Amino acid sequence: MxxxxxxxxxxxxxxxxxxxxxxxxxxxxxxxxxxxxxxxxxxxxxxxxxxxxxxxxxxxxxxxxxxxxxxxxxxxxxxxxxxxxxxxxxxxxxxxxxxxxxxxxxxxxxxxxxxxxxxxxxxxxxxxxxxxxxxxxxxxxxxxxxxxxxxxxxxxxxxxxxxxxxxxxxxxxxTTRIAAPSIVPHHHAPHAFKTRAFNPTAPKVLLIGSSTGGPQALTAVLRGLGSILERVPVLITQHMPPTFTTILAEHTAKATGRPAAEAKDGEPILAGHIYVAPGGRHMLVKRTGTTPVIHLDDGPPINFCKPAVDPLFKSAAQVWAGAALGCVLTGMGADGSHGAGDIVTAGGNVIAQDEATSVVWGMPGAVAMAGHAAAVLPLDQIAPKIVRLFSGDRS
Missing domain, CATH: 3.40.50.2300 (Response regulator)
Known part of the structure; x- marks a missing residue:
């Protein structure tokens, strides 16, 4: 396809x-x-x-x-x-x-x-x-x-x-939370795609990309991560304009009980914190000495999006290599697919949301069809899988 x-x-x-x-x-x-x-x-x-x-x-x-x-x-x-x-x-x-x-x-x-x-x-x-x-x-x-x-x-x-x-x-x-979407699975013929084996390297960071239907899916995943949110940094690129990303970060903080805010250029990336790409700027990662830091880029849209998922995934693969875990949730288009390939090439792993529970199976579908995903899962199974990966499961 x-x-x-x-x-x-x-x-x-x-x-x-x-x-x-x-x-x-x-x-x-x-x-x-x-x-x-x-x-x-x-x-x-x-x-x-x-x-x-x-x-x-x-x-x-x-x-x-x-x-x-x-x-x-x-x-x-x-x-x-x-x-x-x-x-x-x-x-x-x-x-x-x-x-x-x-x-x-x-x-x-x-x-x-x-x-x-x-x-x-x-x-x-x-x-x-x-x-x-x-x-x-x-x-x-x-x-x-x-x-x-x-x-x-x-x-x-x-x-x-x-x-x-x-x-x-x-x-x-x-007004302080975003409910997970309730979607009835459909039963048409599934798309043909293959998943790859999980790389055994223990993940150190969680990277999430999403678009249409993303706010609800994000909240569902983050709420399911429990104490994992205290141990690792989470970086999120959701296709949203300015002001909307400010509200999304505030809702995320209230939903998870963890520090969550729009990312600031040059700030260090710390475990236990959630960073949201601000509307109108791409969020990337750079390394200053031994410390990963946020870099905000005001370049042109990528995949018609600003912020876009691809630059986050690509830069994170360069910083964390095999310790990067990417997750692509519901969304239109194919943003995130190239970046997911970069994560895989660097030795990391990628999870994609499945078609039945996606509002639009564009972004996660592109990742799955390109063969970058180690797992393609319903929304309610994504957080448990992430927890297992950060807890030592490599399968």
Whole structure:
């Protein structure tokens, strides 16, 4: 299978036209509805079934239009996105909802809370309507996410959107954690890939890369690591813009009880600490004397991403060699695959999330199909495997 088939690219015009992804757009700005609506309508594998300025009207129209995906603005006058989200999911249990918000701290908090309440993903909007019209990056990200999430749903996976236990009981607690996704496995033919044997070198660092669906998966893995988090450093690259990574680090600290923050250029990498790549900068590792340190790079996007996983994995392989353990979780695209190859070449090990539990099996799928993974595991088995590896298991 080609990498393109894992990243959400159209399978062909004939298939696309026969079974297009049905999209509902909900935004109170007429400029956004008009422009984004045209983008969607111009794609051969998508169709715009409705565009609403009112979230209340959109909720009422879910059953009639039966969309596959809703692009839902957060800030609207009659009903905001976080209020509309559970009502939409109640109207259609397998609905995929992508939140749209500008890059404010408040909206970042709300977007991450929406993930814990059933949204599949988010897309950051430019701060002005004029910015929407002039941002090719926003268009590309939005269309790519519609395509990847829509195709994921079409091949049989369904998001079980019920909030994690306790999420609805306390708004305060819901804002301080990100629930693991509940995903029903599908049963189509598995992809053919081979895993490699684990290298026997004991790992000294955990490196995690993730994208679409990543915040929920990250929390699930980190919470399962227990005392391992006290003994090793953890470096995370999650595809997120500025402000969002700040909130993600804060949530991670609360979820794990360990020091977690956006990484700072030049700071030493210490056991027991969690370092999150800041939005808009690549996080790499360098060695100063005998001490590994963080290096932040403001170079161009890699794999259309900034931060990207590949530079973290590549640099970590150079610093820790066979003692590097990489983990690639759910996400669109193929970022992390080349870096995973660098880790393996240096003697380290890589674990990838499996397809059934991935929101999008792009990044982990690329790693698996390239033959870099020593294990391809369901989400709930990844943390136990990492614990065993750090505890001396080499199989």
């Amino acid at each position: 080609s990498i393109a088939s894992l990243t959400g690219s159209p399978a062909g015009a004939a298939v696309a036209q026969a079974d297009p992804i049905k999209v509902m757009l909900v935004d109170d700005a007429v400029v956004v509805r008009g422009l984004v609506g045209r983008w969607i309508s111009d794609e051969p594998d998508m169709t715009l079934v409705a565009a609403h300025r009112s979230a209340r009207d959109a909720v009422a129209d879910i059953t009639r239009q039966n969309p596959d995906i809703v692009i839902l603005d957060i800030e609207m006058p009659d009903m905001d996105g976080i209020t509309a989200l559970p009502l939409m999911i109640a109207a259609k249990r397998d609905l995929v909802v992508v939140m749209a918000s500008t890059l404010t701290r408040r909206n970042a908090e709300i977007s991450l809370k929406c993930l814990s309440l059933g949204a599949a993903d988010y897309v950051p909007k430019p701060e002005s309507n004029a910015g929407v019209t002039t941002s090719p990056a926003f268009k590309r990200e939005l269309i790519d996410k519609i395509r990847a999430l829509g195709r994921k749903r079409r091949i049989g996976t369904r998001f079980a959107h019920a909030p994690a236990a306790g999420a609805a009981a306390s708004a305060a607690s819901a």
